[in-house]
Amino acid sequence: MNIFLVAGITIFTYMVLFYLVARILKNNSIIDIGWGSGFIVIATILLIATKDIYPRTVILVFMILLWGLRLTIHIYNRNKGKPEDFRYASWRQSWGNKEPWIAFYKIFMFQGLIMFIISFPLILTFTTNNESIRLTGFIGIALFIAGFLIETVGDYQLTAFRQKQNNKGKIITTGLWKYTRHPNYFGEALLWWGIGIYAVSGMSDLPALISPLVMTLLLRYVSGVPMLERKYEGRKDFTDYAEKTPVFIPFIGRKGLL
Secondary structure, eight states, X not given: OOHHHHHHHHHHHHHHHHHHHHHHHTOGGGHHHHHHHHHHHHHHHHHHHOSOOOHHHHHHHHHHHHHHHHHHHHHHXXXXXXXXXXXXXXXXXXXXXXXXXXXXXXXXIHHHHHHHHHTHHHHHHTTOOOOSOOHHHHHHHHXXXXXXXXXXXXXXXXXXXXXXXXXXXXXXXXXXXXXXXXXXXXXXXXHHHHHHHHHOSSGGGGGGGHHHHHHHHIIIIISSXXXXXXXXXXXXXXXXXXXXXXXXXXXXXXXXOO
Protein backbone atom coordinates (compact mmCIF):
# COMPACT_ATOMS: atom_id res chain seq x y z
CA MET A 1 0.00 0.00 0.00
CA ASN A 2 1.34 3.43 -0.96
CA ILE A 3 0.85 5.70 2.05
CA PHE A 4 1.50 8.84 -0.02
CA LEU A 5 -1.21 7.82 -2.49
CA VAL A 6 -3.69 7.18 0.31
CA ALA A 7 -2.92 10.59 1.81
CA GLY A 8 -3.24 12.29 -1.59
CA ILE A 9 -6.63 10.71 -2.36
CA THR A 10 -7.86 11.55 1.13
CA ILE A 11 -6.88 15.20 0.79
CA PHE A 12 -8.37 15.53 -2.71
CA THR A 13 -11.69 14.03 -1.59
CA TYR A 14 -11.73 16.19 1.53
CA MET A 15 -11.13 19.38 -0.43
CA VAL A 16 -13.79 18.55 -3.03
CA LEU A 17 -16.34 18.04 -0.26
CA PHE A 18 -15.41 21.35 1.37
CA TYR A 19 -15.65 23.07 -2.01
CA LEU A 20 -19.19 21.77 -2.49
CA VAL A 21 -20.19 22.99 0.96
CA ALA A 22 -18.61 26.38 0.19
CA ARG A 23 -20.71 26.63 -2.99
CA ILE A 24 -23.88 25.94 -1.01
CA LEU A 25 -23.01 28.48 1.69
CA LYS A 26 -21.49 30.96 -0.78
CA ASN A 27 -18.57 31.29 1.61
CA ASN A 28 -15.09 30.14 0.56
CA SER A 29 -13.58 31.11 3.89
CA ILE A 30 -14.98 27.97 5.51
CA ILE A 31 -11.81 26.33 4.22
CA ASP A 32 -10.05 28.02 7.14
CA ILE A 33 -12.16 25.92 9.50
CA GLY A 34 -11.32 22.84 7.46
CA TRP A 35 -7.55 23.37 7.62
CA GLY A 36 -6.90 21.89 11.06
CA SER A 37 -9.59 19.24 10.78
CA GLY A 38 -8.12 18.12 7.46
CA PHE A 39 -5.00 16.85 9.20
CA ILE A 40 -7.18 15.01 11.71
CA VAL A 41 -8.90 13.26 8.81
CA ILE A 42 -5.56 12.36 7.19
CA ALA A 43 -4.17 10.97 10.44
CA THR A 44 -7.32 8.95 11.05
CA ILE A 45 -7.39 7.47 7.54
CA LEU A 46 -3.71 6.54 7.71
CA LEU A 47 -4.26 4.87 11.07
CA ILE A 48 -7.09 2.82 9.59
CA ALA A 49 -5.14 1.97 6.43
CA THR A 50 -1.89 0.96 8.12
CA LYS A 51 -1.39 -2.55 9.43
CA ASP A 52 1.50 -2.01 11.85
CA ILE A 53 1.36 1.01 14.16
CA TYR A 54 4.31 1.91 16.38
CA PRO A 55 4.36 4.08 19.54
CA ARG A 56 6.50 6.71 17.82
CA THR A 57 3.80 7.12 15.17
CA VAL A 58 1.01 7.25 17.75
CA ILE A 59 2.73 10.11 19.58
CA LEU A 60 2.99 12.16 16.39
CA VAL A 61 -0.65 11.43 15.55
CA PHE A 62 -1.60 12.65 19.02
CA MET A 63 0.30 15.91 18.46
CA ILE A 64 -1.48 16.41 15.13
CA LEU A 65 -4.88 15.69 16.70
CA LEU A 66 -4.24 18.06 19.60
CA TRP A 67 -3.15 20.88 17.30
CA GLY A 68 -5.86 20.27 14.69
CA LEU A 69 -8.72 20.05 17.19
CA ARG A 70 -7.74 23.24 19.02
CA LEU A 71 -7.27 25.17 15.80
CA THR A 72 -10.55 23.96 14.31
CA ILE A 73 -12.53 24.93 17.41
CA HIS A 74 -10.80 28.30 17.63
CA ILE A 75 -11.41 29.27 14.01
CA TYR A 76 -15.00 28.00 14.11
CA ASN A 77 -15.77 30.12 17.18
CA ARG A 78 -14.02 33.11 15.61
CA ASN A 79 -15.91 32.91 12.31
CA LYS A 80 -19.29 31.69 13.58
CA GLY A 81 -22.11 33.94 12.40
CA LYS A 82 -19.77 36.22 10.45
CA PRO A 83 -19.78 36.88 6.68
CA GLU A 84 -17.12 35.61 4.33
CA ASP A 85 -13.61 36.68 5.36
CA PHE A 86 -12.45 39.89 3.64
CA ARG A 87 -9.67 38.10 1.75
CA TYR A 88 -11.99 35.57 0.14
CA ALA A 89 -14.70 38.18 -0.46
CA SER A 90 -12.18 40.33 -2.32
CA TRP A 91 -11.11 37.40 -4.49
CA ARG A 92 -14.74 36.49 -5.19
CA GLN A 93 -15.41 39.99 -6.44
CA SER A 94 -12.27 40.23 -8.58
CA TRP A 95 -12.83 36.82 -10.22
CA GLY A 96 -16.36 37.67 -11.36
CA ASN A 97 -18.27 34.97 -13.24
CA LYS A 98 -15.22 32.70 -13.31
CA GLU A 99 -15.10 32.61 -9.50
CA PRO A 100 -16.47 29.04 -9.06
CA TRP A 101 -13.72 27.51 -11.22
CA ILE A 102 -10.91 29.77 -10.08
CA ALA A 103 -11.86 29.20 -6.44
CA PHE A 104 -11.77 25.44 -6.96
CA TYR A 105 -8.17 25.50 -8.15
CA LYS A 106 -6.68 28.57 -6.44
CA ILE A 107 -8.27 28.07 -3.03
CA PHE A 108 -9.31 24.47 -2.49
CA MET A 109 -6.92 22.51 -4.69
CA PHE A 110 -4.01 24.80 -3.86
CA GLN A 111 -4.65 24.41 -0.13
CA GLY A 112 -4.97 20.68 -0.71
CA LEU A 113 -1.50 20.67 -2.27
CA ILE A 114 -0.11 22.66 0.66
CA MET A 115 -1.84 20.29 3.08
CA PHE A 116 -0.17 17.34 1.35
CA ILE A 117 3.27 18.95 1.66
CA ILE A 118 2.71 19.96 5.28
CA SER A 119 1.63 16.35 6.00
CA PHE A 120 5.05 14.94 5.06
CA PRO A 121 6.17 14.37 8.69
CA LEU A 122 2.94 12.52 9.45
CA ILE A 123 3.04 10.43 6.28
CA LEU A 124 6.72 9.54 6.69
CA THR A 125 6.21 8.17 10.20
CA PHE A 126 3.83 5.61 8.70
CA THR A 127 6.54 4.41 6.31
CA THR A 128 9.12 3.49 8.95
CA ASN A 129 9.22 0.67 11.48
CA ASN A 130 11.48 2.61 13.84
CA GLU A 131 9.86 2.15 17.24
CA SER A 132 12.30 4.15 19.36
CA ILE A 133 12.25 7.90 19.92
CA ARG A 134 15.66 9.44 19.27
CA LEU A 135 17.12 12.75 20.44
CA THR A 136 15.46 14.54 17.53
CA GLY A 137 12.16 13.14 18.76
CA PHE A 138 12.51 14.68 22.22
CA ILE A 139 13.67 17.99 20.72
CA GLY A 140 10.65 17.92 18.43
CA ILE A 141 8.24 17.27 21.30
CA ALA A 142 9.74 20.18 23.27
CA LEU A 143 9.41 22.56 20.30
CA PHE A 144 5.86 21.38 19.65
CA ILE A 145 4.81 22.02 23.25
CA ALA A 146 6.42 25.48 23.23
CA GLY A 147 4.82 26.42 19.91
CA PHE A 148 1.44 25.03 20.90
CA LEU A 149 1.42 27.03 24.14
CA ILE A 150 2.53 30.24 22.40
CA GLU A 151 -0.12 29.90 19.71
CA THR A 152 -2.86 29.00 22.18
CA VAL A 153 -2.05 31.81 24.61
CA GLY A 154 -1.67 34.31 21.76
CA ASP A 155 -5.07 33.41 20.31
CA TYR A 156 -6.67 33.55 23.77
CA GLN A 157 -5.21 36.98 24.49
CA LEU A 158 -6.38 38.32 21.13
CA THR A 159 -9.89 36.93 21.60
CA ALA A 160 -10.15 38.38 25.11
CA PHE A 161 -8.87 41.75 23.84
CA ARG A 162 -11.44 41.92 21.04
CA GLN A 163 -14.31 40.97 23.32
CA LYS A 164 -13.90 44.20 25.29
CA GLN A 165 -16.05 46.93 23.78
CA ASN A 166 -13.56 49.73 24.49
CA ASN A 167 -10.91 47.90 22.42
CA LYS A 168 -12.95 47.99 19.22
CA GLY A 169 -10.75 49.09 16.31
CA LYS A 170 -7.61 49.05 18.45
CA ILE A 171 -4.47 46.94 18.01
CA ILE A 172 -3.42 44.56 20.75
CA THR A 173 0.06 45.36 22.08
CA THR A 174 0.03 43.52 25.40
CA GLY A 175 0.81 39.99 26.59
CA LEU A 176 2.70 37.95 24.02
CA TRP A 177 1.79 40.60 21.45
CA LYS A 178 4.26 42.91 23.18
CA TYR A 179 7.15 40.69 22.07
CA THR A 180 6.04 39.81 18.53
CA ARG A 181 3.34 41.21 16.27
CA HIS A 182 2.18 37.69 15.46
CA PRO A 183 2.68 35.28 18.39
CA ASN A 184 0.01 32.95 17.03
CA TYR A 185 1.75 32.65 13.66
CA PHE A 186 5.15 32.27 15.33
CA GLY A 187 3.76 29.57 17.62
CA GLU A 188 2.25 27.79 14.62
CA ALA A 189 5.57 27.78 12.78
CA LEU A 190 7.45 26.65 15.89
CA LEU A 191 5.16 23.70 16.59
CA TRP A 192 5.46 22.54 12.98
CA TRP A 193 9.25 22.67 13.29
CA GLY A 194 8.74 20.45 16.31
CA ILE A 195 6.61 18.04 14.29
CA GLY A 196 9.10 18.03 11.42
CA ILE A 197 12.12 17.43 13.63
CA TYR A 198 10.27 14.74 15.57
CA ALA A 199 9.63 12.84 12.33
CA VAL A 200 13.34 12.73 11.42
CA SER A 201 14.78 9.46 12.68
CA GLY A 202 17.28 9.05 9.84
CA MET A 203 18.55 10.61 6.61
CA SER A 204 15.63 9.19 4.64
CA ASP A 205 13.26 11.27 6.79
CA LEU A 206 14.84 14.64 5.96
CA PRO A 207 12.01 15.50 3.52
CA ALA A 208 9.87 15.92 6.66
CA LEU A 209 11.63 19.26 7.19
CA ILE A 210 10.07 20.59 3.99
CA SER A 211 6.84 20.82 5.97
CA PRO A 212 7.90 23.37 8.62
CA LEU A 213 9.96 25.28 6.07
CA VAL A 214 6.95 25.74 3.78
CA MET A 215 4.70 26.56 6.74
CA THR A 216 7.11 29.22 8.01
CA LEU A 217 7.49 30.83 4.58
CA LEU A 218 3.72 30.88 4.03
CA LEU A 219 2.98 32.39 7.43
CA ARG A 220 5.74 34.97 7.27
CA TYR A 221 5.77 35.99 3.63
CA VAL A 222 2.56 34.87 1.88
CA SER A 223 -0.80 34.20 3.53
CA GLY A 224 -0.15 35.14 7.14
CA VAL A 225 1.75 38.26 8.14
CA PRO A 226 1.62 40.24 4.85
CA MET A 227 -2.13 39.85 4.26
CA LEU A 228 -3.01 40.75 7.84
CA GLU A 229 -0.67 43.71 8.14
CA ARG A 230 -1.92 45.11 4.84
CA LYS A 231 -5.15 45.93 6.68
CA TYR A 232 -3.30 48.33 8.96
CA GLU A 233 -1.12 50.13 6.41
CA GLY A 234 -1.06 53.87 7.01
CA ARG A 235 -2.37 53.70 10.58
CA LYS A 236 -0.15 55.63 13.00
CA ASP A 237 -0.89 53.32 15.93
CA PHE A 238 0.23 50.32 13.90
CA THR A 239 3.31 52.13 12.58
CA ASP A 240 4.36 52.99 16.14
CA TYR A 241 3.71 49.41 17.24
CA ALA A 242 5.68 47.98 14.32
CA GLU A 243 8.64 50.26 15.00
CA LYS A 244 9.24 48.72 18.43
CA THR A 245 7.93 45.17 18.06
CA PRO A 246 9.53 42.27 16.15
CA VAL A 247 7.37 41.12 13.27
CA PHE A 248 7.71 37.37 13.83
CA ILE A 249 10.44 35.92 16.06
CA PRO A 250 10.29 37.51 19.55
CA PHE A 251 13.16 39.41 21.14
CA ILE A 252 15.57 39.24 18.18
CA GLY A 253 16.25 42.83 17.09
CA ARG A 254 13.87 45.77 17.14
CA LYS A 255 11.99 44.47 14.13
CA GLY A 256 12.91 40.84 14.55
CA LEU A 257 15.06 38.42 12.62
CA LEU A 258 12.32 37.46 10.15
